[in-house]
Amino acid sequence: MAKLRMGMVGGGPGAFIGPVHRMAAELDGDMILTAGAFSSDATRSFQAGERYRIEPSRAYADLDTMLAQEARRADGIDFLSVVTPNHLHLPAARAAIAAGIPVMSDKPATATLDEALELRRLVRASGLPYALTYTYSGYPLVREARARIAAGAIGKVRKIVVEYPQGWLAGDASGKQAEWRVDPARSGLGGCIGDIGVHAFHLAEFVSGLSVTELLADLAAVVPGRELDDDCTVLLRFDNGARGVLMASQISVGERNGLHIRIYGESGGFDWRQESPNALIQHHADGRTEIIQAGDAALGPDAAAATRTPGGHPEGYIEAFANLYADFARLLRGEPAPLLPGIDDGVRSMAFIATAVDASARQASWVPLLIPGE
Amino acid sequence: MAKLRMGMVGGGPGAFIGPVHRMAAELDGDMILTAGAFSSDATRSFQAGERYRIEPSRAYADLDTMLAQEARRADGIDFLSVVTPNHLHLPAARAAIAAGIPVMSDKPATATLDEALELRRLVRASGLPYALTYTYSGYPLVREARARIAAGAIGKVRKIVVEYPQGWLAGDASGKQAEWRVDPARSGLGGCIGDIGVHAFHLAEFVSGLSVTELLADLAAVVPGRELDDDCTVLLRFDNGARGVLMASQISVGERNGLHIRIYGESGGFDWRQESPNALIQHHADGRTEIIQAGDAALGPDAAAATRTPGGHPEGYIEAFANLYADFARLLRGEPAPLLPGIDDGVRSMAFIATAVDASARQASWVPLLIPGE
Amino acid sequence: MAKLRMGMVGGGPGAFIGPVHRMAAELDGDMILTAGAFSSDATRSFQAGERYRIEPSRAYADLDTMLAQEARRADGIDFLSVVTPNHLHLPAARAAIAAGIPVMSDKPATATLDEALELRRLVRASGLPYALTYTYSGYPLVREARARIAAGAIGKVRKIVVEYPQGWLAGDASGKQAEWRVDPARSGLGGCIGDIGVHAFHLAEFVSGLSVTELLADLAAVVPGRELDDDCTVLLRFDNGARGVLMASQISVGERNGLHIRIYGESGGFDWRQESPNALIQHHADGRTEIIQAGDAALGPDAAAATRTPGGHPEGYIEAFANLYADFARLLRGEPAPLLPGIDDGVRSMAFIATAVDASARQASWVPLLIPGE
Amino acid sequence: MAKLRMGMVGGGPGAFIGPVHRMAAELDGDMILTAGAFSSDATRSFQAGERYRIEPSRAYADLDTMLAQEARRADGIDFLSVVTPNHLHLPAARAAIAAGIPVMSDKPATATLDEALELRRLVRASGLPYALTYTYSGYPLVREARARIAAGAIGKVRKIVVEYPQGWLAGDASGKQAEWRVDPARSGLGGCIGDIGVHAFHLAEFVSGLSVTELLADLAAVVPGRELDDDCTVLLRFDNGARGVLMASQISVGERNGLHIRIYGESGGFDWRQESPNALIQHHADGRTEIIQAGDAALGPDAAAATRTPGGHPEGYIEAFANLYADFARLLRGEPAPLLPGIDDGVRSMAFIATAVDASARQASWVPLLIPGE
Missing domain, CATH: 3.30.360.10 (Dihydrodipicolinate Reductase; domain 2)
Known part of the structure; x- marks a missing residue:
C-alpha cells in the first residue's frame, strides 16, 4: 500500500505547470514525485531535482536515461507525468509507453492531429493507462x-x-x-x-x-x-x-x-x-x-468524492487538478475512472x-x- | 415654463412599455401625459385614460382623432410617444409628423428596413425632433x-x-x-x-x-x-x-x-x-x-447629468429610460442632446x-x- | 378620479430628499406636486416652484401661508409632504394637522421623543392620515x-x-x-x-x-x-x-x-x-x-404590488420610495395600507x-x- | 536537503483537520508525514497510518511511544503537529517539548488560559519553535x-x-x-x-x-x-x-x-x-x-510569497493553511517567519x-x- 511513484518530464526552473502537477499528484497522500528529467539542460534538471527534494540520483539528464534507470529499480517510477511544451508531448509519451510506463500528460495531447492519431494507436496497442489533464473537468x-x-x-x-x-x-x-x-x-x-x-x-x-x-x-x-x-x-x-x-x-x-x-x-x-x-x-x-x-x-x-473540505472552505485550481490525479491513481490500481479525460x-x-x-x-x-x- | 404635454399612442390595458414611457417622461417633473389613443379598441382606450388619470375628453378612440383634436387646443400635446407593436410604429410616426408633432418612438423604429428609410425621409424633410428609446444608452x-x-x-x-x-x-x-x-x-x-x-x-x-x-x-x-x-x-x-x-x-x-x-x-x-x-x-x-x-x-x-440620487441609492431601468426623455425634452426646447438615439x-x-x-x-x-x- | 394634489414644505434649492419625494409621489401617475413652501427664504421658495414647474402662485413664502391659501381653493392640496430638516418636522406636521391636512413626513418623525409623543397625540386626536417614509420598507x-x-x-x-x-x-x-x-x-x-x-x-x-x-x-x-x-x-x-x-x-x-x-x-x-x-x-x-x-x-x-417592471429590469430607491406614496394614496382614499409606517x-x-x-x-x-x- | 519529517497526534478516522494539516504540510514538497499517534484507540491509529500510507511501524498506539521511538531513529520526526481536540493540546505540546520536538498546534493553543500560560513558560524555556494554525492569516x-x-x-x-x-x-x-x-x-x-x-x-x-x-x-x-x-x-x-x-x-x-x-x-x-x-x-x-x-x-x-498560481487560478483554504506550514518550515530551518502565529x-x-x-x-x-x- 505504498504511495505510487511519479516520474516527471519537464517542470524545470521557471516552469508553472510542473510544480502544479507535483502538488496535485501528492495532495491526497497517494502519490509522490520520485524521479524526473526536468529540463533538456542536465544541470538545470539536477537543480530542479534538488528543489523538488528528490533523491539526487533520481534527477536525470534526459527522459531516456530516466526510463532506463528507473526500469532497473524495484522501486522504479509507476507512471510518467508529461509537462513539457506541446511539441514534446508525443515523443515523451511514446518513450514512456515503449518502456511500459503509464502516462499522465498535460494538455493538449500532442502538437498536431496526426500526432494525436499516432498516440492513440500507441495507447490502444499498449493497453496502458493514459490520461490528459483537462483540469477544469476536475x-x-x-x-x-x-x-x-x-x-x-x-x-x-x-x-x-x-x-x-x-x-x-x-x-x-x-x-x-x-x-x-x-x-x-x-x-x-x-x-x-x-x-x-x-x-x-x-x-x-x-x-x-x-x-x-x-x-x-x-x-x-x-x-x-x-x-x-x-x-x-x-x-x-x-x-x-x-x-x-x-x-x-x-x-x-x-x-x-x-x-x-x-x-x-x-x-x-x-x-x-x-x-x-x-x-x-x-x-x-x-x-x-x-x-x-x-x-x-x-x-x-x-x-x-472530489471535495476535501466542508462547505465554505474554498478549494481551487490545485484541488481540481488533484482530482484528476486521484482518478489516475484509481486507473493505475485497476479501478474505473470514467470522468478522467483520455x-x-x-x-x-x-x-x-x-x-x-x-x-x-x-x-x-x-x-x-x-x-x-x- | 409649463410642463411639456405628452400624447401617447398605444399603452392600453395589459401593456408593459406604455406605462414605462409615462413614468420615464414624468420622472423629472418636466413632462406630463396629457392625451392618448391607448388602444385600437375605443372602449379600452377610454379605460386606459381613466387609469392614467388624464382628462376624460383627452382619451381618444384613435390616433387621427387625437392629432386633429389636440391641434385645435392652445394646450395641445407637444409631442407623441409611440408605444404600439412594431408594425404600427411607422404609421403612427408618419401621422404625427404630418401633423407637425415631434415623435418619441419605442424601438425598433419600424417593422422593416424599407419603412425605416421612408421614416428617415419624413423626419429629415420635416425637421421635427424624432428619437428612439434605446433604453440602455440612458x-x-x-x-x-x-x-x-x-x-x-x-x-x-x-x-x-x-x-x-x-x-x-x-x-x-x-x-x-x-x-x-x-x-x-x-x-x-x-x-x-x-x-x-x-x-x-x-x-x-x-x-x-x-x-x-x-x-x-x-x-x-x-x-x-x-x-x-x-x-x-x-x-x-x-x-x-x-x-x-x-x-x-x-x-x-x-x-x-x-x-x-x-x-x-x-x-x-x-x-x-x-x-x-x-x-x-x-x-x-x-x-x-x-x-x-x-x-x-x-x-x-x-x-x-443622468443621475438623480447619491451613490448607493440604486437607480434602475425607469431612471435610464427617463434619461432619454430628459434628452428629448432638451431637443424639444431647442437644446442639443447628442447622446439621444435618433x-x-x-x-x-x-x-x-x-x-x-x-x-x-x-x-x-x-x-x-x-x-x-x- | 383626478390625481391627488401634494403640497411640500422644504425641498428648496440644493435639497436631496425633496425632489425624491416628488418623483416618488408622481411615479405612479396618481399624485402631483401642486404647491409648496420650499424654503424659509421666500425668494428661494419661488425659485424652487419654477424649477418644479408648478403654478407660480402656488409657490409660497411659508407654510402657514400655503395652508391658508390652499384651504380656500376647491382644488387645494390633498396632503402635505414634510421634507425639512428634522427640527422642523413637528411644527410642520402640527400646522398641517391643525389645517386638516394629512401628512407624509420624512423620517424621523420629530427631533426628540417628547415631540414625537406630542405628535402622536395630535395625529390620534385628528384621525388624519399620517405616514413616515422609512424608505427601505418600500x-x-x-x-x-x-x-x-x-x-x-x-x-x-x-x-x-x-x-x-x-x-x-x-x-x-x-x-x-x-x-x-x-x-x-x-x-x-x-x-x-x-x-x-x-x-x-x-x-x-x-x-x-x-x-x-x-x-x-x-x-x-x-x-x-x-x-x-x-x-x-x-x-x-x-x-x-x-x-x-x-x-x-x-x-x-x-x-x-x-x-x-x-x-x-x-x-x-x-x-x-x-x-x-x-x-x-x-x-x-x-x-x-x-x-x-x-x-x-x-x-x-x-x-x-410593489413592482412595476418585469424581472431583470432593475428598480431602485425611487421606486421603493414610490411604494410608500402608493400606500399613502390608498390611505387617502380610505383603503388599508398595513405596511406603511405611521x-x-x-x-x-x-x-x-x-x-x-x-x-x-x-x-x-x-x-x-x-x-x-x- | 531532505524533506522535514512530520509527526502527527490526532487526525484518526473521521477527523477533518488532521488530513488538512497533512495536505498543507506536504503541499510545497518540503515536508512529509512520517509518523503518527492518530487516535487514542491503537487499532484506529494503525488504520489511519495505513490510510496515510506511512510505514506501518511508524503508526503508534500513543504519543509517548511515538516520541520515544522516533527519538531513537536517525530519521526521526522533525516536528509534531497537534490536531487533537482542544483539551489535549497542552498535554501533547508538553510531551513534545519535553522530547525536544518543535510543535505546530491547531488552535486554540490550549483549553484554558492557565494552560496557555503554562505552555508559554514551556515554550519560552525550551527555545523550541512553536506555532499555531490561525489559518486565515495564511x-x-x-x-x-x-x-x-x-x-x-x-x-x-x-x-x-x-x-x-x-x-x-x-x-x-x-x-x-x-x-x-x-x-x-x-x-x-x-x-x-x-x-x-x-x-x-x-x-x-x-x-x-x-x-x-x-x-x-x-x-x-x-x-x-x-x-x-x-x-x-x-x-x-x-x-x-x-x-x-x-x-x-x-x-x-x-x-x-x-x-x-x-x-x-x-x-x-x-x-x-x-x-x-x-x-x-x-x-x-x-x-x-x-x-x-x-x-x-x-x-x-x-x-x-504566499501564492503558487497565476492570477485567476483560485487558491483556497488548503493553500492558506500550507502558507503557515511554509512559514513553520522556515522557522525549523532557522529563518525568520514574522507572520506566523506563535x-x-x-x-x-x-x-x-x-x-x-x-x-x-x-x-x-x-x-x-x-x-x-x-
Missing part, C-alpha cells in the same frame, strides 16, 4: 453539473455558451510562459485556441455529455506581428442539435482566467465560473434560481483545433468536425 | 464608459462582447407580451434579433463609438413550431478593425434581462451589466481593476436586422452591413 | 421577506444582523447635506443613529415582525471635533427572545449606502442588501440557497434614539426600550 | 491587507468589523465534528467563541497591527439545552482607540464559513471575505474602489476567550483585556 461543481444534466435536470440541452477570456497576451509576449505559446514551432498549429480554447471545448462536451459535430470558426491574431491566433470565436453544433458559442481570448485586458460555462436546456440551466468555482447556479423550470455550493449535503457522489478526448481536441484553424483560414462557413477513425 | 455608467473610451481610456478598441440573454420565451409564448413578439405579422422580420438583439447592437456602437461594417449571423428558431428566431449569434467587424460577438437569446432559461457588454482595448477594458447597472468595472493597463459606481465624484458630466440609429438598426436575417437564412459567411443612403 | 423584496417570515418560512427568528455603513462623513462635514446632520440644533439628539441607525432599527422590526425590548448601545463621535455620534453599534433583544446586532456608521470610508439585513430563524434565513435590492437570498432548512429576484412569479402579493413607528424610533443616546452616554449595559404610553 | 490577500495597512494605505485605523457566521450547529449537534465542540469537557470554556470567534479575534489584530485592550461581550447558547455559547457578539477597543465589532455564530442557518473582515481608516478601507479569498476590496481616499486579486503584479512580497498569539487568544466568557456571564459592560505577564 472541479467538483463541474462534475455536479454534468451529473445533474445526465440525470435530466434541465431536459434536453439547447444552448451552450462557453468562454475563456484572458488578457495576459494583450501586449508583448515576453517571459518563459508567454514565449513558447506564441511560437508555432513549440506551440503547434493553434495559439489561443490550442492553449485555452481547447479547455473550453472539452468542458462543453464534458458537462453537457454532447459531442460537437459542426463548427464555424473565426480566429485572429490581434496583436500586431503575432503569428498565432490570440482571439477566437467558434460557433458550435452538437449531436443533439444544440447550439453553442465558444469564445477564447488572450487579449481581453484585465481578464485573468475567466473560464465560464452556461448551459441551457428545455427546463433549466446551469452557470459556473472557474474563478469562483465553489458555487454553481442552477436555474429551475419553475423560475427558481439556486446557488449550489461545494460541500452541500445535496451534492451527488461525483462531486462529493486519449480519445485528446484526439477530439486536436481535431477541433485543426478543423477550426483550417476553417478560419479559409473563412469557411459551417464545416463538420470529423474525428478520423470514428 | 444608464449613467453606460454613458460614463462611452465618455472614457472616447477620451482614450483603453486605447484603440479591439474586442467587444455584447450579450442579451433572456429565458421567458423558452416555453410557450402566451400572454399579451409574448404573443405579438413571436408573430411575424406584428413583430416584423426578426424575432429575438429585432426585440433585443437590436438593443445589444445599438449599445455596442454607442459605447464604443464604432460602427459595424460586416457581420456573420446565425439565427435560429429553437422552440419547435416557432416562426421567428429566438436565439441569435452575430459576429461583428467594426470600422476600426475591432472584432465583436453579439449574442441574444430568449430561450436561455433562468435569465431575466441579462444585457451585458465588455469592451477591450489595447490598454484597458470595461464591463457593465444591466441587471446591476450602478457598477462599472474598468480594467486598467497596469493591472488594476476598479469598480466605478453611480454617484462617484470622479464621474464625468454625462453620467452626472432616426439614423433606427435605420442602422433595421439594416442590421435585415442583413442578419437574410445572411443567416442563406447560411452566408461574412457579409457587409450596408446602410442605404450612407 | 422595497418589494423587503416586503417579500417580511411576508415569508410571517408565514413561517424560517421558523422562529433567532438572530438579526442589520447594518448601515456609509463613509461620506469620514472627513470634513461640509456641504448642505452634511452640515445640518452634524449640528445638534438641527439634527436632534442623535447623529448617525438618528440619520441612518433609525432606518436599520425600523427595517429590523419591519421584516421580522418583532419588537425590540432591550438594547445595549455604544455610540461615538469618531471624527475629531464632532458633537454628534458618527459610528454606532447597538445590541438588541426582541420580544420573542431573538438577539440582534445593529451597526450604523458614517465614517466607513468607501461605503455608500450599505444597508444590509440578515435574519436567521430556526429553519432558514434571509439576506438582503439595499445596494442590490432586486435579489433576496433565502437559506432553506435543507441546505438549499435560493436567489429570489424581483419580478419572480413566486413572489407574494405584497412584493408583486406615527407609532415614529414614536418607537424616537424612543430608540433617545434610549440609545442616553444609555451610551452613561456607558450602561442592557437597558429596556420603553415606549411611553404602551 | 491567505495571501490577508497578508497584503496587513502590509498595506502597515504602510499607511488607509491612515490611522478607526473601525474594524469582523464576523464569522456559520450555521451548522443551528440544529442538533451530532456527528464527530459537532459533538466535542458543544461539550465543555473537550472544547474548553468557550463554544463558538473558542472555535471560531478566536479566529476572528486573531484576524482583526493580525490585519490591523493593533491590539485589543477592552471588550464588551454578549455570548449566548441559543439552541435549547446547549451548554456552551453558539452565538457571540463582542465589542472591541484597540490600543490606538479604534472601535471594533466581532460577531461569531454557529446558528446562522445557511452560512458556511463566512469569515469577513472590514477595516476602515481615516483615508481608506479594506474588505475581505474568506469564501472568496482571492479578491480584496480597497477603498481609496479619493473615492475609488479597487478589486485587488491574488496574483496581481502590484502585490507586495508577503502576498507574492504562543503569544495563543495566550492572547485564550485571554480573549476567558475574558469574554466571564464578562458575558456577569453581564458586565466594558472590561479590560489583560494578558498575564505582559
Whole structure:
C-alpha cells in the first residue's frame, strides 16, 4: 500500500505547470514525485531535482536515461507525468509507453492531429493507462453539473455558451510562459485556441455529455506581428442539435482566467465560473434560481468524492487538478475512472483545433468536425 | 415654463412599455401625459385614460382623432410617444409628423428596413425632433464608459462582447407580451434579433463609438413550431478593425434581462451589466481593476447629468429610460442632446436586422452591413 | 378620479430628499406636486416652484401661508409632504394637522421623543392620515421577506444582523447635506443613529415582525471635533427572545449606502442588501440557497404590488420610495395600507434614539426600550 | 536537503483537520508525514497510518511511544503537529517539548488560559519553535491587507468589523465534528467563541497591527439545552482607540464559513471575505474602489510569497493553511517567519476567550483585556 511513484518530464526552473502537477499528484497522500528529467539542460534538471527534494540520483539528464534507470529499480517510477511544451508531448509519451510506463500528460495531447492519431494507436496497442489533464473537468461543481444534466435536470440541452477570456497576451509576449505559446514551432498549429480554447471545448462536451459535430470558426491574431491566433470565436453544433458559442481570448485586458460555462436546456440551466468555482447556479423550470455550493449535503457522489473540505472552505485550481490525479491513481490500481479525460478526448481536441484553424483560414462557413477513425 | 404635454399612442390595458414611457417622461417633473389613443379598441382606450388619470375628453378612440383634436387646443400635446407593436410604429410616426408633432418612438423604429428609410425621409424633410428609446444608452455608467473610451481610456478598441440573454420565451409564448413578439405579422422580420438583439447592437456602437461594417449571423428558431428566431449569434467587424460577438437569446432559461457588454482595448477594458447597472468595472493597463459606481465624484458630466440620487441609492431601468426623455425634452426646447438615439440609429438598426436575417437564412459567411443612403 | 394634489414644505434649492419625494409621489401617475413652501427664504421658495414647474402662485413664502391659501381653493392640496430638516418636522406636521391636512413626513418623525409623543397625540386626536417614509420598507423584496417570515418560512427568528455603513462623513462635514446632520440644533439628539441607525432599527422590526425590548448601545463621535455620534453599534433583544446586532456608521470610508439585513430563524434565513435590492437570498432548512429576484412569479402579493417592471429590469430607491406614496394614496382614499409606517413607528424610533443616546452616554449595559404610553 | 519529517497526534478516522494539516504540510514538497499517534484507540491509529500510507511501524498506539521511538531513529520526526481536540493540546505540546520536538498546534493553543500560560513558560524555556494554525492569516490577500495597512494605505485605523457566521450547529449537534465542540469537557470554556470567534479575534489584530485592550461581550447558547455559547457578539477597543465589532455564530442557518473582515481608516478601507479569498476590496481616499486579486503584479512580497498560481487560478483554504506550514518550515530551518502565529498569539487568544466568557456571564459592560505577564 505504498504511495505510487511519479516520474516527471519537464517542470524545470521557471516552469508553472510542473510544480502544479507535483502538488496535485501528492495532495491526497497517494502519490509522490520520485524521479524526473526536468529540463533538456542536465544541470538545470539536477537543480530542479534538488528543489523538488528528490533523491539526487533520481534527477536525470534526459527522459531516456530516466526510463532506463528507473526500469532497473524495484522501486522504479509507476507512471510518467508529461509537462513539457506541446511539441514534446508525443515523443515523451511514446518513450514512456515503449518502456511500459503509464502516462499522465498535460494538455493538449500532442502538437498536431496526426500526432494525436499516432498516440492513440500507441495507447490502444499498449493497453496502458493514459490520461490528459483537462483540469477544469476536475472541479467538483463541474462534475455536479454534468451529473445533474445526465440525470435530466434541465431536459434536453439547447444552448451552450462557453468562454475563456484572458488578457495576459494583450501586449508583448515576453517571459518563459508567454514565449513558447506564441511560437508555432513549440506551440503547434493553434495559439489561443490550442492553449485555452481547447479547455473550453472539452468542458462543453464534458458537462453537457454532447459531442460537437459542426463548427464555424473565426480566429485572429490581434496583436500586431503575432503569428498565432490570440482571439477566437467558434460557433458550435452538437449531436443533439444544440447550439453553442465558444469564445477564447488572450487579449481581453484585465481578464485573468475567466473560464465560464452556461448551459441551457428545455427546463433549466446551469452557470459556473472557474474563478469562483465553489458555487454553481442552477436555474429551475419553475423560475427558481439556486446557488449550489461545494460541500452541500445535496451534492451527488461525483462531486462529493472530489471535495476535501466542508462547505465554505474554498478549494481551487490545485484541488481540481488533484482530482484528476486521484482518478489516475484509481486507473493505475485497476479501478474505473470514467470522468478522467483520455486519449480519445485528446484526439477530439486536436481535431477541433485543426478543423477550426483550417476553417478560419479559409473563412469557411459551417464545416463538420470529423474525428478520423470514428 | 409649463410642463411639456405628452400624447401617447398605444399603452392600453395589459401593456408593459406604455406605462414605462409615462413614468420615464414624468420622472423629472418636466413632462406630463396629457392625451392618448391607448388602444385600437375605443372602449379600452377610454379605460386606459381613466387609469392614467388624464382628462376624460383627452382619451381618444384613435390616433387621427387625437392629432386633429389636440391641434385645435392652445394646450395641445407637444409631442407623441409611440408605444404600439412594431408594425404600427411607422404609421403612427408618419401621422404625427404630418401633423407637425415631434415623435418619441419605442424601438425598433419600424417593422422593416424599407419603412425605416421612408421614416428617415419624413423626419429629415420635416425637421421635427424624432428619437428612439434605446433604453440602455440612458444608464449613467453606460454613458460614463462611452465618455472614457472616447477620451482614450483603453486605447484603440479591439474586442467587444455584447450579450442579451433572456429565458421567458423558452416555453410557450402566451400572454399579451409574448404573443405579438413571436408573430411575424406584428413583430416584423426578426424575432429575438429585432426585440433585443437590436438593443445589444445599438449599445455596442454607442459605447464604443464604432460602427459595424460586416457581420456573420446565425439565427435560429429553437422552440419547435416557432416562426421567428429566438436565439441569435452575430459576429461583428467594426470600422476600426475591432472584432465583436453579439449574442441574444430568449430561450436561455433562468435569465431575466441579462444585457451585458465588455469592451477591450489595447490598454484597458470595461464591463457593465444591466441587471446591476450602478457598477462599472474598468480594467486598467497596469493591472488594476476598479469598480466605478453611480454617484462617484470622479464621474464625468454625462453620467452626472443622468443621475438623480447619491451613490448607493440604486437607480434602475425607469431612471435610464427617463434619461432619454430628459434628452428629448432638451431637443424639444431647442437644446442639443447628442447622446439621444435618433432616426439614423433606427435605420442602422433595421439594416442590421435585415442583413442578419437574410445572411443567416442563406447560411452566408461574412457579409457587409450596408446602410442605404450612407 | 383626478390625481391627488401634494403640497411640500422644504425641498428648496440644493435639497436631496425633496425632489425624491416628488418623483416618488408622481411615479405612479396618481399624485402631483401642486404647491409648496420650499424654503424659509421666500425668494428661494419661488425659485424652487419654477424649477418644479408648478403654478407660480402656488409657490409660497411659508407654510402657514400655503395652508391658508390652499384651504380656500376647491382644488387645494390633498396632503402635505414634510421634507425639512428634522427640527422642523413637528411644527410642520402640527400646522398641517391643525389645517386638516394629512401628512407624509420624512423620517424621523420629530427631533426628540417628547415631540414625537406630542405628535402622536395630535395625529390620534385628528384621525388624519399620517405616514413616515422609512424608505427601505418600500422595497418589494423587503416586503417579500417580511411576508415569508410571517408565514413561517424560517421558523422562529433567532438572530438579526442589520447594518448601515456609509463613509461620506469620514472627513470634513461640509456641504448642505452634511452640515445640518452634524449640528445638534438641527439634527436632534442623535447623529448617525438618528440619520441612518433609525432606518436599520425600523427595517429590523419591519421584516421580522418583532419588537425590540432591550438594547445595549455604544455610540461615538469618531471624527475629531464632532458633537454628534458618527459610528454606532447597538445590541438588541426582541420580544420573542431573538438577539440582534445593529451597526450604523458614517465614517466607513468607501461605503455608500450599505444597508444590509440578515435574519436567521430556526429553519432558514434571509439576506438582503439595499445596494442590490432586486435579489433576496433565502437559506432553506435543507441546505438549499435560493436567489429570489424581483419580478419572480413566486413572489407574494405584497412584493408583486410593489413592482412595476418585469424581472431583470432593475428598480431602485425611487421606486421603493414610490411604494410608500402608493400606500399613502390608498390611505387617502380610505383603503388599508398595513405596511406603511405611521406615527407609532415614529414614536418607537424616537424612543430608540433617545434610549440609545442616553444609555451610551452613561456607558450602561442592557437597558429596556420603553415606549411611553404602551 | 531532505524533506522535514512530520509527526502527527490526532487526525484518526473521521477527523477533518488532521488530513488538512497533512495536505498543507506536504503541499510545497518540503515536508512529509512520517509518523503518527492518530487516535487514542491503537487499532484506529494503525488504520489511519495505513490510510496515510506511512510505514506501518511508524503508526503508534500513543504519543509517548511515538516520541520515544522516533527519538531513537536517525530519521526521526522533525516536528509534531497537534490536531487533537482542544483539551489535549497542552498535554501533547508538553510531551513534545519535553522530547525536544518543535510543535505546530491547531488552535486554540490550549483549553484554558492557565494552560496557555503554562505552555508559554514551556515554550519560552525550551527555545523550541512553536506555532499555531490561525489559518486565515495564511491567505495571501490577508497578508497584503496587513502590509498595506502597515504602510499607511488607509491612515490611522478607526473601525474594524469582523464576523464569522456559520450555521451548522443551528440544529442538533451530532456527528464527530459537532459533538466535542458543544461539550465543555473537550472544547474548553468557550463554544463558538473558542472555535471560531478566536479566529476572528486573531484576524482583526493580525490585519490591523493593533491590539485589543477592552471588550464588551454578549455570548449566548441559543439552541435549547446547549451548554456552551453558539452565538457571540463582542465589542472591541484597540490600543490606538479604534472601535471594533466581532460577531461569531454557529446558528446562522445557511452560512458556511463566512469569515469577513472590514477595516476602515481615516483615508481608506479594506474588505475581505474568506469564501472568496482571492479578491480584496480597497477603498481609496479619493473615492475609488479597487478589486485587488491574488496574483496581481502590484502585490507586495508577503502576498507574492504566499501564492503558487497565476492570477485567476483560485487558491483556497488548503493553500492558506500550507502558507503557515511554509512559514513553520522556515522557522525549523532557522529563518525568520514574522507572520506566523506563535504562543503569544495563543495566550492572547485564550485571554480573549476567558475574558469574554466571564464578562458575558456577569453581564458586565466594558472590561479590560489583560494578558498575564505582559
